[in-house]
Each structure stands twice: as structure tokens, then as C-alpha cells.
Amino acid sequence: MAQKPSIPKGTRDFGQLEMARRNYIFDTIKSVFSLYGFQQIETPAMENIGTLMGKYGEEGDKLLFRIQNSGEKASLAPEKGLRYDLTVPFARYVVQHREELSFPFKRFQIQPVWRADRPQKGRYREFYQCDVDVIGSDSLLGELELIQIVEEVYRRLGIRVCLHINNRKILAGIAEVIGAPDKIVDITVAIDKLDKIGVEAVNNELKERGLSDEQVASLQPILNLSGTTADKLTALKTILASSEIGLKGVAEMEEIFDLVNSQLSTSFNSQLSTFNLELDLCLARGLNYYTGAIFEVKALDAQIGSITGGGRYDNLTGIFGLPGVSGVGISFGADRIYDVLTELDLFPKELQSTTQVLFATFGQDELRYALRWAKELRANNIAVEVYPEPTKMKKQMSYADDKKIPYVAIVGSNEMDTNTVMLKNMASGEQQQVTLEQLCTIL
């Protein structure tokens, strides 16, 4: 036969079990979003190229997939591109529909995005993003709700996590007080290595990155910060005393931690907790984009990096001409969550099969008999399959095996005479003759 067909590199087919597991993740996340009044929207896969170009930096522009009608000449520059993330389309959506929306606007969006990246393990050219944002309010309740959502989602999924939180304003304050406002990133990157390479090496790296001895010296109190979050924030207030923005950042963090402590489950931050919130001054994620809180979530029991992240932005819609709209959002990494649940074997076993019983029959009359039973069971909302022909019993059985169907109801003339079926438990192998009523109860 012809050569086997294939799909473009970096893309994936999702089979039945993968889909059941992915839907389990998305349904869990959705149900938590809904508890907080976030509502779903969807935007088109293709946006006008002008909506996308220049929003992701020069590198990003190169990774855009462009679209052209087959009818058009190849030479004709295509004017549409595939969605690269959910953030820019969301900004476009808010500006385009602002008259219809009521603010604060709480939305979530779960759709695939496409990037012409070099495919490699764990990096795909098509993958789903799962974003939740509240826009049109600068209240820190937004940060609180996102933190609560993270705790609830991962509690329901059974994944122990640490939510690292930082604040862009604090980092700006630090750079300001040591007199190197342009060096925020260098400083953060260097501090980030403190645990690994120690204070001496960090100081040397800071100097290599162009900080003066005085600046490095003035940074020492921050490198030596220790104690509880409260202790650190108190110390920062002294260190950042001369920086207005720095103090603003500390104040924001104090309020967020205060709100969180007043809200989260009592087990919060105890050793037994499944959730930890940690002030992490090294967290510099999306620094040129976020303006306040910065979030990053790591699984405690799996080495896989960030599985959720986000932050506060003060000018998302500015790129489309609507300035001064503040928002805060996070994005759940479905593929990585999938990998963590797999590694820790946390997917519910029920996901392996949707069908609860298969009817296997010895002849045409038995087949009709099975169809009548199937109708009754489905009326009781039980998922049933009837093997479509009375073929070899072995073949019908292995179909149930392959589909991981827990029960097979075998129908022969004897069962028809006694108005029963022979029910086989595929796990234990044991069989029993049951009536329709008994079958309903068992299932």
C-alpha cells in the first residue's frame, strides 16, 4: 500500500485517552474559573497580520505562521497570521468590543496557538494555552483571586505546588537605590544564582555585568535578606526607603500577603500544605511587560519548571490605542500539567474508558435482545455499546479489552429464555447471571 500519511512536524494527533485526560485538566480549570465569575470567550485562529506583527519582538515576528488563500498568487504577501498567543488577541478583543463589555471584565480563554519554533521535546508548533484575566481594575483583589484559583485548581488536580511571587516595582526600586535603573534584568539574573553559586560569585558576576563596587556593596543587604516574608518586606522598606516605586511595590506585596492569609485554607504554608506562597525577589519573568505582581507556579514533586505564570500589566490594550487599562492574568500550561499528572500517576482511572458495559452476542436474535437492553440502560444514562455483529466471542471480548470496558454482558439463547444476561467482570474475570434491574444497580 501507499506510504503511510503523516502530520506536520511539531503538531500532534490526540487519541481517545489523551483527549479524556486533557478534557479532565481543562474541565477542572474551567469549573474553578466559573466559581469566581470568569466567563469564556473565543477568538478566531487567524488575525490580521497587522494585529500580530511587532507584538512579540523581532524573534516573535519570525515565528508567526502566515496564511494565504490557495487562490491567491504565492507572490502576493499574505495578510493574515495564525494566533501566536491568547494575550494579543485578548487585547484586540477588549479594544474592539469595549462598548459591549462591562468592566472589570473577567474572561478566560482556552484555545490552541501556533509558533514556527524548531520542534523539540516538550516544545510544539501547535499547543493549547489556558489564560484567565481580569481587566479594567487595579484592585489587588485581582491578584488575590488568581492566587486562590491557582490553589484550588492544583488542590483539585492533587498537585503540590509553590507559587512564587515578586513585584516589578520592588525590582525597579532596588535598581534605583543602587543607582543602576537600567540594570534590573542583570541584577535579577545574578541574584537568581545565589543558591547555586554563592554570594562571592554573584558579586563578581554583577561587576562583570557592569555594576560598580559601590553598587555591588549597596546590594549586599538584599542578597542577605532572610527570615519570614514579613521580615523580608520590613527589611526592604528600610533598604528601599529612598525609592517611591520600590516602597509602592512593598506596600502592594504586604496587602496581597495580608489578603491571602485572611483567605486561604488554614493549612496554608504549614508543612502539610499542598500549596505554598513565597516572595521570590529573583523572579523576573516577563519583566519588560509586567508592571506589578509577577507570578510563577512550580510543582513541588516534579522537575519540570513553571506550570503556570502571569502578572499585573498596566497597559495591555495600549498597543491598540486604548491606554491606561490595568489588568492581571495568569496562564496555565496544559501540556506541562499533563506531564506532571502522568509522572505522578494522578489521572483518575475512570478516564480510561467511557463505556461501562459491552453487549456480546451469539446470534441475530440475541443482537436484537441486546439492543432492547442497551436502550433501557442508556435511558438510565449508562454508557453502553453493542458489538455490531454476532461474530466470534473471542473477537468481541478483545474489543472490550482494547477499550478497557469494565463489564461485558454476554447474551446466548439461555439468557434470552431466562430474560437475563451473563455479566463478566473483565478485571476479576468472575461471571454472574443478572436481570436488567440487577445490571442497572451494578453499573
Added chain:
Amino acid sequence: MAQKPSIPKGTRDFGQLEMARRNYIFDTIKSVFSLYGFQQIETPAMENIGTLMGKYGEEGDKLLFRIQNSGEKASLAPEKGLRYDLTVPFARYVVQHREELSFPFKRFQIQPVWRADRPQKGRYREFYQCDVDVIGSDSLLGELELIQIVEEVYRRLGIRVCLHINNRKILAGIAEVIGAPDKIVDITVAIDKLDKIGVEAVNNELKERGLSDEQVASLQPILNLSGTTADKLTALKTILASSEIGLKGVAEMEEIFDLVNSQLSTSFNSQLSTFNLELDLCLARGLNYYTGAIFEVKALDAQIGSITGGGRYDNLTGIFGLPGVSGVGISFGADRIYDVLTELDLFPKELQSTTQVLFATFGQDELRYALRWAKELRANNIAVEVYPEPTKMKKQMSYADDKKIPYVAIVGSNEMDTNTVMLKNMASGEQQQVTLEQLCTIL
């Protein structure tokens, strides 16, 4: 401010209410699919261009959206295309994964497809398809299950429908016995106009389409078919006596109707029924593609054309080198179903809001108080929002109005003192002071 951003013509944004309603349609359909053991798969938005080209005819090739990496030169011919339907990717999937699949393979797939059609009312360049197929068995149980699924889905949605069914083999038989095997389509199209233009006009049209007087004469018994389905099938057996394929088609229809009558709800085909199954010899949908049964579903109370359709195909996977695999499937038209439910006002009212109560507060202390209540309610799986700032009550109220939130819990110092909230029913306008326990019961 800058010019408002927009989206490509023929594409759509889906807001919160539209999404809730679309999810209601898809969830209803999915839950019925699952009752019959169909399982979900997903395929990539982009397929290798070779997988798509030549599968939809010359016109179809022109309507393919082609993709190229932004990095690549525009002159470089793109080698990928966007999914044009779910059928060809499904065939590709079955051939590519055939070793992993257990047959008969029952799958459903709900994903967007893209066509570079000229956009017009009700025709979009991006729209969802919702396909369900069983492949790898020629048992007519496949047809039965699809008919049962159609009945169940539309009963749950509350839409009265008629399922028109025909058989390609019968049409082939008719063309054969009148000696015009190449004229199937012409004959069917002409017969289709019988009700509108009458038998004389139909006969003239048949002659214009190249049938001889003898052929037209020999077609008269078919034009004059009347009575019940059983009567028609009996008559057809005489008319098609000399055509093997024609008789095969009649036999298939007899078995399908027999299976259906033994299965469907007793109200079936009665005047009160929400579902009718009708043998329709004029139905010629996808004639060059289907090989057995052909289905088309029309809503009885809305003029909108077909809302579901499909049929039996004997060589879907042949295009990818795996011949002789028979299957049967149908596709639900989500956009048209949406329009019917809107026209008949059948969407559940609950879809208008997910949030059950909004907390509106008079100050910061009240805000903290509300947050504690919100936490309790969410623990009871009640969807709650807390307005993020204690701003003007009017503003907080109109937020609840805009989002169609049924209850607002107002918190002032008085409520805090008495450990209650003032609960306002937004529909009736009436207010009552309630405790947390009372609130849980009300919601």
C-alpha cells in the same frame, strides 16, 4: 485614539453568552455520543498540503488556506494547509494509527475548519464541525445508532426534526433499470422538484437532461410512489426487480427501518412525535461519495435547510492507501443548530449568567467581610463574585445588571454587626436580610 482593530472577514469573536450557548450545544451532543461509546479525538489545525490537495475537487483546492512560516520567503511554496473539513483528517488519522486502533472504531471530533469561501450570511471562513463516525464495520447497527443519536440529541435540545433517509444503491438501481446509469444526479435533482413543479414539468426537465421518452416513461412508477414507507419499499422491489444493486439498497432500507422501529421511543412517527424518519428518494446529498444510506435532518419548525447530514461510505481511507474499510457517519451543523435554538427561543435561561451572587460593599472592612463569605459559598460550589472596590453602590449594582447576576448581597456596617447580608433579588427587586446559612439555602 487609533483606528479600532478588527478581525479577518468571515471570522468571528465569540462573547460570553455565545460561548455559553455554543458549549450547551456541544455538551449536549457529546453526552449523547458518550452514551453510545463514541470517543473524542483531535487532529492538528494544519495538515501536510499533500494530505488535503485533490480531496475536495478543483473548487475545494482553491478554497484551501495555505500556511507558510514567516521566516520562509513568500516565493517559497508553502507545504502546509489548514484543515478544510474533519473527514479527510479522520481518514488520515485512521490510516496513520491503524495499528493502535481497535475496530470498529467509534470516534467523534469537534473542531474548527477553514475555507477561503466568499463570506456571506451564514457562511464563514472559520466554523466548527461536529462529526461522529463508526469505521471498520459494515453492520447496519451503525446506521441505527446514528439515527438514535440524532433522535436523542434533538429531543434533548427540544427541536422537532425530520430525518430524511435515502440509499445510494436504490438511486443506482433506478438509473440502471431505466437504462441511464450515468444520469443518477439528473434524475434525483428532477424528482426533487416533484412537489413544487408537478409531474409534467419534471418529465420535461428529465427529457431536457437527456433522458429518452422511454426512459421517462419507465420512471413514472417511481414518481407515483405513495403510501407508507413499507408500501414504497414493496413497490420498489417490483420496479427494481432486474437490478441487483437496487434490490440490495431496498433490503438495507428494510433492515434499517425494521431496526429503528424496534428501538425508537413508542411516540416515534406519531403526530405528537418530536422525531420523524422518512424515506426520501429525492435525497442525493454527497452522491459521488456515499455508497449506502444517506441522511439529512431538517428542523420542522424552522426554515433553515439541513442541520445534520451524513451517510455510509465504503472507501474513506482508500485515498490514503487503505482500501475496503467501510464506515458510516454524520455531521451536526453547530451554527445552524444555534440559529434554530435562537429562532425558537429554546436556549435555557440559566446560560445568561454563571455567577449566582455578587457582593457589593460600602467600605474596606465590608470588603474583607464579603471575601470571607465568598470563600464559604465557593466551598459549597456556588459561583460568587466580590466587586473589587467599595465604590458607588450604583456602579456595583449596574455591574450585576450587565452580567445578569440574579442576586446581589449588599454589605454595610449594619450587616457586619448582625453577621448578615442584605440580599437583593435583581429580578423582583425585593430585599431581605439573611444569614450565611440562609443564603446557601436560597442559592
